[in-house]
Amino acid sequence: MHEITLMSVAERIQGRPKICSDCGICSSSYRPMLPQVCMFVENRAEQIERKLHGRNRNDGDELLFGIYRSRHVIRMAKPNLDAQWSGVVTSLGALLLERGMVEAVITTMAVPGTHHAPLPVLARTPEEVRASARNKPCLSPNLDLLDQVRESGVKRLAFIGTSCQVHALRAIEDHLGLEKLYVIGIPCTDNVAYPDLLRFLQIASKSPDTIVHHEFMQDFRVWMRHEDGHIEKINYVDLDVSALGGELAIFPAACLSCFDYQNSLADITVGYLSAPLPPPERWQWTMVRTKAGEELFELIRPFLEVGTLSERGNRQVGVSEYVRMLKRPRKRPPFPIRKLIAWMQRNRGPRGMEFARSVIEMKLLRNLQYVRDAHGRLERRIVPDYVYRALATYGAVYEEEFGRTLTP
Template identity: 70%
Template structure:
C-alpha cells in the first residue's frame, strides 16, 4: 500500500472523539456500518483509517508474515504452536501485589516503570469511563500515576488504536502500547510507517470480549449480585470467580453457565472475537496473563511469555519488583477433546443440575492444570473459532485463519474428519 502518513511534527492535539460515549453504546449502535467482522480496535476512526485494509486482522491475517519480521522465523512445533514464539516463560507475581489490581498489577506497574525510567514519553492503555468499573476508556498516559490508575481488567471492546492520533499530534516518538491481539496485529502491520523511535508492546491475552452493555447483561445472568462485582475471571478450576465489593468471592461452574439466557455465544460475543486466533497475543514483545499460572488466585501468580529482545528488556525492568516460582503442568488435555469436537458439531442442551455438579467435580479433580490448562483453553478456542469461520464466513477462511492453526490442531484431524466429514486442513487448490 502506497499511502504515506504526513510528517510527524508536533501539533496542538485535537479534541479526541468521544471515546467515553462510544464505550457505553450497544454493539448494534457501535458497529453500525462496519464490516461483519470488526473488533473496533480504533485503527479506522482517526487519521490512520487509510491503513485499515492493510492492518486489520479480519481483512488479511498477516501474523505469520509479521512473525518472520519480528523473529526471523515462524513457530516451531510444540508449545510455540499454541503460545506463540517466545524466548522464555516465567511464573511470577509483583512483590507485594498492587492493591485493587485484578491480579498482581504487573501490566500497569510495567507501564509506570517505563515512564519513571524515561524510556517512553507516553503509554497507551485503557482506563474506565468515570462512574463505571468496566466501560473501557482508551487513554494516552503521560505520568506513572496515570498508568497505575488504569489497573483492573476491562473485558470489553476498546478502540485503543484511536489514541495513535493523539500520539502523532503531540509529537511523541517513544511510546508503550498495552493491548489485545487484534489491536497488536494492526499496530505491528503499520509499525514501520508510524515514525516512532521506539515502541514497546505489552500484550494481554484476550478471548471473547464484548461491549459494555453486553458485559452488564452477562453479569446479570451469571451473578447473584451483578452490581457489586468488581472483577471476574474464568479460572483454571473450571469456575468463574466473581469478586464482590465486600471481598467475598462467588464461584460459578463453567457447566452451570446458562448460555441460552444470553442468546447463545453470538448473543453476547461479537463475530470478530469468535473469528480470532490469537488469544495468546503472539505479536507482542511480551505477554502477561494468568491462564498458565497455578491456583489459588488469592496468591496472584501470573505468567509471562517473553518474546523479543525488547520483551526481555521489559521483564528486566520488573525483575527487582517480583518473585518467581517454577511453572506447573498437570493432566492430559487431549482426553476431553474428542467430546468437545463432537459438541461443536452438535451442541448439547444444558444437563440437569445433579449431572452438572458431577461434571464440575470431575473437571476440578482430574482436568488439566497450569500450563496444560492454558494449552487446553487455546486448543478449544482455535477449534471453536475455526468452525465458526467455516460455518459463518467460509469465504474468508484462507485470508483470516493463519497456517499455524492447522498445525496446532493436527493431532485432532481424524476426530474432526469423522465428526464434520471434511479435512481439518483445507486443500491446496
C-alpha cells in the first residue's frame, strides 16, 4: 500500500478502466464487482439516493449539495491544532471507537517519512484515528481495506473517505455482511496522484518541501503552513497551472469526471466550503444526511461550538462568464490585472453559501464539458440526471457558446 500511493497516476491505473480514481476496489478481492460499483463505469448515485432517502434531490440547494436533513456551521470547542480544520472528522471517528459503537474505522494516515502521501489504515483505537488527522490530498485506495475488514471479522465499521470511494462502498454495502456502517464523508475535488501534488507544490510555494498543511481557502487563496509554523498564501489567479501542462495534465480523468463534490451518499459530510472566514477561526460546515448521520451529529454535538450560516453576493454573472471561458480559455493575465482580479474576488466575490454554490457549479460545468470532449460515449452512463437540473440556469449561455444544448 505504501508503494501504491507513491506512484504516478499512469502507473497506478495500468490495466484498469480509463477513468479510475484508485478507490481501492480494484486492488481488493471485490474487483469482480467493479462494473456494479464504480461511478466511472456507471454512476448509480440516483439509485443509491432512492435507497438511502426514498427519493431523489429536490430543486434548489439539494441539486448542488445532495439530500440533507440539516446543515450547520460548527467547530470543535477545543480544536485539534494538527487537524485539517478543527478536527471534527477524526474526533467523530475516535468517539465511535471510544463508545464501542464500532470496532474499527477506515481512515487515512501519511506514509512514514512524507507529509502528504496517503496510507489507508483500519484503525482499532481512538488514538490511531486521531493520529490520522489532516488531509493527505492525493488519491488513496481506502476500499482496499475491505479485505482486512472481512478477514478480521469486523462487523461494525466506520468509513471516512471521498465520494468516489463512498459511491462504491454504498453500492457494495449489502455484500459486506456488516451489522452497522457509518459513513463520514469529506468533500473532494481535483485530487491528484502523489507525484503530481509535489509538482503542484513546486509552482505554488517558495519552499515546497516544508509544507505540512495546505488548503484552497474561501478567500480565493491557497494557504500553505510550513514546518516552522509560518503561513504562505498565493492567490488562485496567480497559480501558473500552464507550467504544469494545464488542468488535464495534472488532474486524473476520474476527478474531471466526478459529479459528487459534496459526498452526497455519506451519512454526514464535513467540509469547509460554506464556512465563515477567517480560516484561523477554523469554522467548518456539515450536512447531516441520514438517520445514521443524525446519530453521528448527536454524538459529536456536546464537543462543538455552533455558528451561523451566511451568504453574500450573486454567483450567476461570474458562473456565466466561466461558461464562456470554458469555450474560449484565456491566457493568464499580466501581474497588475491579476492583482486587481484577486482584490475583486476577495472583496466583491461571493461568500458563504453563495461561494459554495459558485464553486460547485463551476466544477459541474467543467467536468460535464470534459466528459463530452474526452469520453463523449460515456456521458449517459456517468453523468447523473441531477447535473442537468442543477445547471439549467446556464442552459442559454451554454447553447450560445457551444452550439449544442446543455442537456444530452
